[in-house]
Amino acid sequence: MAEHCKISAAIVAESEERSYAFKIDGYWKAKRLVKNGESVTSPPFCVGGHDWILRYYPKIFDLVTVFLVLDSADAKGVKAKVRFCLLDKDGVRVPSYTFQENVFRGKGSSGGGVGYSIKQEDLERSPHLIDDCFTIRCDVTVMKEFKGKENGQFVVVPSSDxxxxxxxxxxxxxxxxxxxxxxxxxxxxxxxxxxxxxxxxxxxxxxxxxxxxxxxxxxxxxxxxxxxxxxxxxxxxxxxxxxxxxxxxxxxxxxxxxxxxxxxxxxxxxxxxxxxxxLDTDTVATSLVLAEQHSCHGLKEACLQFLASPANLEAMKASDGYVHLKSSCPSVLKELIARLLPAELKAAKDIVMAI
Structure with a gap:
């Protein structure tokens, strides 16, 4: 994936908190060539005595997403505060950001999903995508545990009830x-x-x-x-x-x-x-109707990918939900047929969608 997109990092602030600006170069090529759900990884960087990496996903359905991941082999239960934000051309934060405290369990942990997402269309329309590049800033503060005695903490705060x-x-x-x-x-x-x-x-x-x-x-x-x-x-x-x-x-x-x-x-x-x-062959038709009628884009995409299998498609046609799908959402069936046609039959796809 490295040939599609490059990530460079630079320290922009350092104290008890370290801040890195990640410049993501090659947005359009990565969007075109990197498969849905696949990622590009940044060079490792160190905060609080632990190694970290940033994983950049050019597309998770219609989202551009980055995750912070703990990369130290021997680290366990690392507690950190994390903040992401998009930077403008002058390196100034764009107002939306994520700021939360998470526990990273071990190597490969993303702290339960510490990340930043932006819709592809929002990024592409913004002035922050410049010369096929944009910059994400990540602020990381590793929290040090204080234990006054060998047997543990003085105060244990219970979970929220x-x-x-x-x-x-x-x-x-x-x-x-x-x-x-x-x-x-x-x-x-x-x-x-x-x-x-x-x-x-x-x-x-x-x-x-x-x-x-x-x-x-x-x-x-x-x-x-x-x-x-x-x-x-x-x-x-x-x-x-x-x-x-x-x-x-x-x-x-x-x-x-x-x-x-x-x-x-x-x-x-x-x-x-x-x-x-x-999802299975008995429920996919009903789920696809729900997705279309209630604007569930992720569920719709999951159903269409499930039905890309000829065996699943054939079994779905025999299910009770197929008749309901045909009568209530014929446009979705057209979209499915167009997807199943080979890429070189673009004219045929256009005809199907125009019917």
Whole structure:
């Protein structure tokens, strides 16, 4: 991959924190030649006595992404604060950045995904892509552990239990001020919590057309179990446990629709990721319809790549979801057919897409 793209690094600041500016040279060639999900690696650099590298992914679907990766063979449990930002032509930070504290478990660890992403089209339209190059700055601070005694720390801070408190708050029903009726069942909740987590609930409960506290809000076209899971996520930022894997996949499909309806984006992405990881010939047609109808670009791409296999495509045609796919999303079938045609048949692809 090195012939497609080159990464050079220079120290731009050094104290307890080290800052590196990574110049990524050869954007357009890398975009064209490097496969989706493949990376280019920077030269190693040292911070806090540990070696690190930057992995640059020219395309993860429609994103340009960089990750910080621990590269020391004997390092374990390295705790670091990391910040990424895009630099303009004068070397000044562009406002958006990532700043978080992560534990890098060992060699090859990315600290649970410490990275920076920008949409390809946003980068290409920006003034920061200059002469086929752009620059990412990475600030790394390795945290030193202080232990006063041989037996360990003086103070151990427990993990956050905010989610448990909010979950108990929902279960208790204390202070609820809005009631929903869903599939014949009623649910009580707190307007402020719902509004904080969903812009749709915020508009419904606090906007110009807000419902009064005395109104029973009807939710149509949704099962009670799905609304229960939606409320659980809104209050706890987690999904309820499912008893069987099959139930988990079905629930993810219904929850994805609910998450899109109420614009709960993190829940939508969690459901989308779960469906991507459970694709098979029986579910791919239904998942492809969901992806098209609810603008799930990652799930759609996963389905189309799955169906690029002739055996998977043939088996999908025999599934119950195929008829639904044909009737509800014929444009997706055209896109699939166009993808399957050899590259040299561009005219045929254009004809298929124009039908």
């Amino acid at each position: 905010l989610h448990r408190h909010f979950g108990d708050f929902l279960k208790s029903g204390d202070g609820t001020d809005v009631t929903f009726q869903v599939d014949g069942k009623t649910f009580s909740a707190h307007r402020s919590v719902l509004a904080a987590r969903s812009p749709v609930f915020k508009a419904q409960l606090f906007g110009a057309m807000k419902e009064s506290s005395d109104d029973l809000i009807m939710v149509d076209d949704m099962e009670a179990d799905v609304f229960t899971s939606l409320l659980h996520f809104i209050y706890t930022d987690s999904l309820p446990q499912m008893t069987r894997e099959g139930d988990d996949v079905v629930a993810a499909s219904h929850l994805l629709v609910a998450a899109d309806r109420y614009d709960v984006q993190r829940l939508k992405l969690i459901c989308e990721e779960k469906l991507c990881s459970h």
